[in-house]
Amino acid sequence: MLWNWQLSDWSQFAFDAARLRDAEAQFLKGAGVVIGSMHHLDGNARQGLVIELISQEMVESSAIEGEILDRFSVQSSIARQLGFAADKRRSNPAEAGAAELMADLYRRYAEPLTDQLLFDWHKMLMNGRRDLVDIGAYRTHADPMQIVSGALHAPRVHFEAPPSDRVPEEMARFIAWFNDSGPKGGAPMPAIMRAAIAHSWFETIHPFEDGNGRLGRAIAEKALAQSLEAPTLTALAAAINRHKKTYYAQLHAASQTNQIDAWMGWFAQIVLEAQGRTIESIRFLIEKTRLLDRLRSRINARQEKALIRMMAEGPDGFAGGLSAHNYRTITDAASATATRDLAELVELGALERVGERRYARYHLTIASREGGDGAGD
Template sequence: MRWNWQLPDWPNFGFDPSRLRVAEERFLKGSGVVVGTMHHLDEHARQGIVIELISREMVESSAIEGELLDRASVQSSIARQLGLIADKRRSNPAEAGAAELMADLYRRYAVPLSDELLFDWHRMLMNGRRDLADIGAYRTHADPMQIVSGALHAPRVHFEAPPSDSVPLEMARFVAWFNDSSPKGDAPFPAITRAAIAHLWFETIHPFEDGNGRLGRAIAEKALAQSLEAPTLTALAATIHRRRKAYYAELQRASQSNRIDAWMTWFADIVLEAQASTIESIGFLIEKTRLLDRLKDRINPRQEKALIRMMAEGPNGFAGGLSARNYRTITDAASATATRDLAELVELGALERIGERRYARYHLKIPAAANSIIVPGAKA
């Protein structure tokens, strides 16, 4: 099989721009909602949302590659990287490196792409690794860079990247295009279009010995943020993680031709889904803060601990709801105390109970995210 980079038209990707026009318009409109809402929040609330979104993106991006990071440790590391107050939680090298990368992406989204920036990101991401020959540098090994699955004696090759000795030239061409296609470049591209091409192109070159998936998704996020001229994240990794099987299938299909309409359409759908998820998350985080502020001095430490634990699971709380038994596990409360605490939280409007007695389950009673989002230009 000949891969896309082996074809005569590489890297002149062909697609129909008109198929992305509606998606581009929807993305810009949604981005205005996100940026406008963040501007209307106070500094403390904005910092909390930024830390939550950045940490989730890195945790999910690592999970796509099979690496599990502790969310709380990543959050603490990100807070330190951004110069915010953080607890003294210790992070392992992978968590600290991931946090450093995401904080740098957020802070320096507008900086042009370069080999040096990518090398810095790679060193951050590979923090603590001792098994790689090339860290903070493009790969140099002579063996083919392949994506394979199956048994060692009969591997299935899903993709083979360009040989290592051609990577510097390939990356020079990619970096030049990325900067030229930026909003301030000589040939600017629309947001989603640029991010989709950038991610596919970078993944095709696969320039590093490891970490290409996470760096490629960071580049896509950088492309989207530059198009918005705002330090923001679109929750791409979290959405791709939910569509992981389709993601790899679409990448493999796109690696066989430089006519990439199917990839562009699929990626555009993912970006819009990711943006909707980001808007929902921001709304939930705003309402979460409002609820805890309203309940301040009205609930005991056990109740606060249980609510925070539920909120850590996201807008839907625990799958299936919180049971009295779960509450006792979280708080170490006695059975009668747990029953009384839960009844009070229902009465205060923090929880909603479904079912009776031992079948009772409790769900967070938080308004829909749309009620919390401020649409720029709209009247309060």
């Protein structure tokens, strides 16, 4: 089997740009909604949302690779990196490094892509690792860089990247294209088109010993941010993680040809889904603030604690809804008190009850989706 980088038309990616026109227009329209919605948030709320969204990106991006990071530790580290107030939660090296990378991407999205920037990102991402030969440098090992699965005695090769001695040349060509295709370059490209090509191209080169997936998604985020001339708040990794199996299948298919219509179309839909999720999160934050302001002085401390805990789960709320048992665990309330508190929250319009007696579940009534129902539905 020949991989795309072994074909005579390597890096001359072919696709029908007209098929992306509607997605590009929708993305720009959605970007306007994001910017407009952010104006409804005060400084603290805006900071909180930025921390939440970019920390979620790295947690989800790491989860795609099977690495589980603590969301609250990453949030705390990102807050410190961006100079915001943060708790004193300690982060392990992987969490601290991931946070540093995302904060750097957020701050320096507009800078040109360079070898040194990628080396810096790799050092951040590999923070604490002692099992790699090349950290903060492109790979140099002589063995083939392969993505494999199956038993050691009979591995299945899903992809093989260019040999290490070709990486500097391949990356020089990629970086030159990335900067030339940016908004200030000589041949600017639309946002989604550029991000899709950048991610697939970088993953093909696979220039580092480890971390290529996370760095490739960061590059895609950088491309989107540069096209919008604003730090990206697109929840790209979160959307990809929800479709992880298809993501790997699409990357695999794109690694066998330089005719990439299928990859471009799929990636465009993922970007739009991710942006929609960001808009939903912003609306949820606005609506939960309004709800708490409306209920101020009308609910007791237990009820407020439970609502804040539910809101911390985001627009999706508790899986399956809040039960009376959950409420008692959160508030230390007695059974009768919990029943009364929950009934009052339903009466006040803060919660919606589904089911009866011990099967009753409670959902927030926040309308985070445009034209949608409650956040916990």
